[in-house]
Amino acid sequence: MSQTVDRALSILPLLAEGPADLGQVADRLGVHKSTALRLLRTLHEHGLVYRQQDQRYRLGARLFALAQEAVENLDVREIAHPHLVELNAQCGHTVHLAVYEEEEVLYIDKVESRYPVRMYSRIGKPVAITVAAVAKLLLADLSEPERRAVAEKLDYPMYTSRSVPNAGAFLKELAVVREQGWATDLGGHEESINCVGAPIRGADGRVVAALSVSAPNVVVTAEELLTLLTLVRRTADTISREYSGTNRPEKA
Amino acid sequence: MSQTVDRALSILPLLAEGPADLGQVADRLGVHKSTALRLLRTLHEHGLVYRQQDQRYRLGARLFALAQEAVENLDVREIAHPHLVELNAQCGHTVHLAVYEEEEVLYIDKVESRYPVRMYSRIGKPVAITVAAVAKLLLADLSEPERRAVAEKLDYPMYTSRSVPNAGAFLKELAVVREQGWATDLGGHEESINCVGAPIRGADGRVVAALSVSAPNVVVTAEELLTLLTLVRRTADTISREYSGTNRPEKA
DNA sequence: TCTGTTCGTTGCATCATATGCAACGCCCGT
DNA sequence: ACGGGCGTTGCATATGATGCAACGAACAGA
Numbered sequence: 001m002s003q004t005v006d007r008a009l010s011i012l013p014l015l016a017e018g019p020a021d022l023g024q025v026a027d028r029l030g031v032h033k034s035t036a037l038r039l040l041r042t043l044h045e046h047g048l049v050y051r052q053q054d055q056r057y058r059l060g061a062r063l064f065a066l067a068q069e070a071v072e073n074l075d076v077r078e079i080a081h082p083h084l085v086e087l088n089a090q091c092g093h094t095v096h097l098a099v100y101e102e103e104e105v106l107y108i109d110k111v112e113s114r115y116p117v118r119m120y121s122r123i124g125k126p127v128a129i130t131v132a133a134v135a136k137l138l139l140a141d142l143s144e145p146e147r148r149a150v151a152e153k154l155d156y157p158m159y160t161s162r163s164v165p166n167a168g169a170f171l172k173e174l175a176v177v178r179e180q181g182w183a184t185d186l187g188g189h190e191e192s193i194n195c196v197g198a199p200i201r202g203a204d205g206r207v208v209a210a211l212s213v214s215a216p217n218v219v220v221t222a223e224e225l226l227t228l229l230t231l232v233r234r235t236a237d238t239i240s241r242e243y244s245g246t247n248r249p250e251k252a
Numbered sequence: 253m254s255q256t257v258d259r260a261l262s263i264l265p266l267l268a269e270g271p272a273d274l275g276q277v278a279d280r281l282g283v284h285k286s287t288a289l290r291l292l293r294t295l296h297e298h299g300l301v302y303r304q305q306d307q308r309y310r311l312g313a314r315l316f317a318l319a320q321e322a323v324e325n326l327d328v329r330e331i332a333h334p335h336l337v338e339l340n341a342q343c344g345h346t347v348h349l350a351v352y353e354e355e356e357v358l359y360i361d362k363v364e365s366r367y368p369v370r371m372y373s374r375i376g377k378p379v380a381i382t383v384a385a386v387a388k389l390l391l392a393d394l395s396e397p398e399r400r401a402v403a404e405k406l407d408y409p410m411y412t413s414r415s416v417p418n419a420g421a422f423l424k425e426l427a428v429v430r431e432q433g434w435a436t437d438l439g440g441h442e443e444s445i446n447c448v449g450a451p452i453r454g455a456d457g458r459v460v461a462a463l464s465v466s467a468p469n470v471v472v473t474a475e476e477l478l479t480l481l482t483l484v485r486r487t488a489d490t491i492s493r494e495y496s497g498t499n500r501p502e503k504a
Numbered sequence: 505t506c507t508g509t510t511c512g513t514t515g516c517a518t519c520a521t522a523t524g525c526a527a528c529g530c531c532c533g534t
Numbered sequence: 535a536c537g538g539g540c541g542t543t544g545c546a547t548a549t550g551a552t553g554c555a556a557c558g559a560a561c562a563g564a
Contacts, residue, residue, distance in 0.1 A: 002294045003550065004522060005260040009298040013314075016321040022541060032524045037542070042254045046261040050353055055541075059322035061353045061378075062265075067319040068377050069268040070311035101302055101313045112364050123375075125320050126313075255521070256551065274512060284553045289513070307512075 007031060008039040012059065015049060019056040071123060074099070076200065076209045077108050080239045084111050084211065087235045091228060093215040098127055099208070100138035103150055105129050108209070130156050130164045131188035133197030134210040140178040141199065141207035147174055163188045182233055184225075185212075192217040196229050198236035203244035211236055259283060260291040264311065267301060271308040323375065326351070328452065328461045329360050332491045336363050336463065339487045343480055345467040350379055351460070352390035355402060357381050360461070382408050382416045383440035385449030386462040392430040393451065393459035399426055415440045434485055436477075437464075444469040448481050450488035455496035463488055 007029055014020065014028055026036035040057055043049040047062030071077065077097060084095045088111040097109035105127040129135045139147060151167040151174075164170045177183040185195040197212030213232055220228065259281055266272065266280055278288035292309055295301040299314030323329065329349060336347045340363040349361035357379040381387045391399060403419040403426070416422045429435040437447040449464030465484055472480065 001290045001297070002256060002260070004254060004256040005291060005294040006297070008254070008257040008260070009294065009300065012298075012318055016318050016325070018325055023539090033541075034525085034543080035523055038253045038522080039257060042257040042261065045253070045258070046264070047354060048261065058325075059318060061356050061358055063315065063322060064319045064358060064375075065356075065378055066264055066268050066311060067316045070315060073268070073270055073310075102299060104313050104317075106313055106316055123316075126317055275510090285512075286514080286554085287552060290551080 004039075007035075008043060011036075011039060011043060011057075012048065012063075015057055015059050019052060019058045021056045025057065071108055074108055076239075076243060079243050080200065080209065080211065081109055083235050083239050084109060087111075087211075087213065087231065088113075091213055091215075091231060093213045093228075095211065095213055096134060097209055097211050098132075098134040098138065099210075100135075100142075103153070105132065105135040105138055107134075113214075128157075128159065128189050130154055130170055131159060131185050133183040133185040133195040133212045136174060136177045136183040136185075137197050137199045137210035138207055140174040140183070147171060159189050160187055160191045162186060162191075182229060183210075183212075187217065194220060194225065196225060196232050198229075198233045199240075200236050200243060201240045208243065211239070256291075259287075260295060263288075263291060263295060263309075264300065264315075267309055267311050271304060271310045273308045277309065323360055326360055328491075328495060331495050332452065332461065332463065333361055335487050335491050336361060339363075339463075339465065339483065340365075342483060343465055343467075345465045345480075347463060347465055348386060349461055349463050350384075350386040350390065351462075352387075352394075355405070357384065357387040357390055359386075365466075380409075380411065380441050382406055382422055383411060383437050385435040385437040385447040385464045388425060388429045388435040388437075389449050389451045389462035390459055392426040392435070399423060411441050412439055412443045414438060414443075434481060435462075435464075439469065446472060446477065448477060448484050450481075450485045451492075452488050452495060453492045460495065463491070 010029060011025055014025065020028075022033055022036055022040070025040065026033040029036055029039075040049060044051060044057075044060070047060045047065075050058045050060035052058055076099065080097050084097055088095045092113065094113040095111040096107055098105050098107050107123050107125055107127060110123055127135050129139075139150060142150065148171065151170050154167065154170070156164060156166050156170070158165065164173060182196065182198045184197070185193075187194060193214055193216055195212045195214045197210050199207040200209040200211065202208045211232065213228055215224075215228065262281060263277055266277065272280075274285055274288055274292070277292065278285045281288055281291075292301060296303060296309075296312070299312045299317075301309045302312035303309055328351065332349050336349055340347045344365065346365040347363040348359055350357050350359050359375050359377055359379060362375055379387050381391070391402060394402065400423065403422050406419065406422070408416060408418050408422070410417065416425060434448065434450045436449070437445075439446060441447075445466055445468055447464045447466045449462050451459040452461040452463065454460045463484065465480055467476075467480065
């Protein structure tokens with residue numbers, strides 16, 4: 001809506017790909033160098049871009065600080081955190097907390113596994129939306145038309161042979177998840193890793209976040225997965241109760 | 253330099269404090285509501301702000317994704333990471349990697365302690381600049397006038413009784429660090445935690461990053477700290493060599 | 505149910521402001 | 535010494551951002 005701001009902001013994803021010099025930025029924006037310069041200067045003043053010694057621009061430090069503050073201000077996260085830690089203490093595996101926003105699912109908290117096997121994931125990182133247990137949980141709660149709309153738009157990368165292959169299969173999976181109130185990812189993202197997840201609901205019953213436990217194939221047998229499931233669901237329910245209690249829902 | 257962009261970007265730190273509605277944003281920017289609306293809309297289109305159900309604005313998901321991509325593109329981080337993991341494997345404690353940028357020091361990587369005691373820190377979080385070992389290392393490498401300028405500008409919060417109290421003491425400490433080529437934080441941030449750190453240098457000898465090991469007081473005796481020191485320095489030197497080799501310094 | 509208030513939204517006329525141009529200066533390589 | 539590339543600056547133009555005023559919806563109180 002505001003051309004100037006629009007152009008300025010377009011610079012950020014561009015720099016996220018890697019450092020770029022003034023000319024490159026101007027070209028990719030389709031504007032004159034002097035214009036690009038002024039935009040970059042403004043971004044620089046706000047700390048969003050950083051100028052390295054070779055004069056090329058990179059994304060700047062304030063970006064991290066902002067993302068950091070933002071994530072710390074999420075009330076679900078604050079309430080959930082101690083419970084995630086406890087869950088981790090009980091099962092030892094990696095615990096994730098995720099939310100849905102604007103067609104993306106992203107991790108907002110994580111407690112690392114006690115075991116040497118580590119999952120590659122990071123707070124703020126967009127989740128593999130078509131396969132992750134938390135993603136299924138969050139999307140399953142959308143209205144039927146929304147679910148369809150989103151499912152159609154997604155890509156379905158085959159991380160493994162057990163990844164969800166297409167929109168049809170995904171919608172079917174979402175229906176199951178919606179029905180049963182929990183979700184799994186059985187080697188759909190990484191061959192050797194299974195996850196079990198459960199939804200966290202606000203006072204109005206809508207899913208506001210989802211948590212999951214990720215455990216390596218070798219360690220967790222089918223029965224173990226079942227124990228994990230009950231544990232996970234119990235934790236999620238506890239968080240839901242606490243969240244609904246302390247936190248008035250912002251409108252239904 | 254660009255008023256419109258400047259105003260738009262001013263909204264971000266404002267929202268970092270917590271969600272705000274249109275009126276609040278307009279007031280704090282000192283502009284008309286319609287103006288604020290257009291700015292927010294533009295930010296929204298780029299995913300930097302998110303509108304929650306109660307219509308208030310929050311910082312958005314893309315912010316995280318951007319910060320994420322940015323940190324992953326740092327080449328020091330990429331090179332250092334395996335060595336940090338190995339260092340962690342050898343000593344078991346939390347390992348941090350940090351860089352200096354625009355008067356801030358921030359963590360860009362972290363390997364968690366094997367022990368249950370966890371430090372509160374997060375990638376992207378600004379470091380307690382006056383006390384952390386990594387901060388001392390990074391600042392010690394600045395030119396003398398720069399050091400003085402920065403030291404004057406800083407606050408010196410007394411996290412503990414052993415925190416660095418003022419600019420004078422800080423500059424003195426930096427001189428020591430500069431001289432000896434390593435740094436410590438002995439309970440200056442958290443009473444019970446000690447850190448040892450060493451600098452990572454580029455081909456031109458300038459410090460490009462710093463790493464540190466953080467260990468709880470009770471576990472690490474004076475002699476143990478010494479073993480950690482040699483281990484830490486060795487790791488840092490290894491990374492320095494690798495970084496200088498593969499990576500032509502961007503100008504001296 | 506009606507009324508007053510608050511808050512987000514829209515269209516529009518005005519002019520502040522972002523834009524592109526052209527010229528300059530700098531660094532680097534030849 | 536010379537030429538090319540790149541970042542930077544000042545300036546005239548008109549584009550596009552701004553504030554206003556009016557509308558509409560949601561809400562509270564009577």
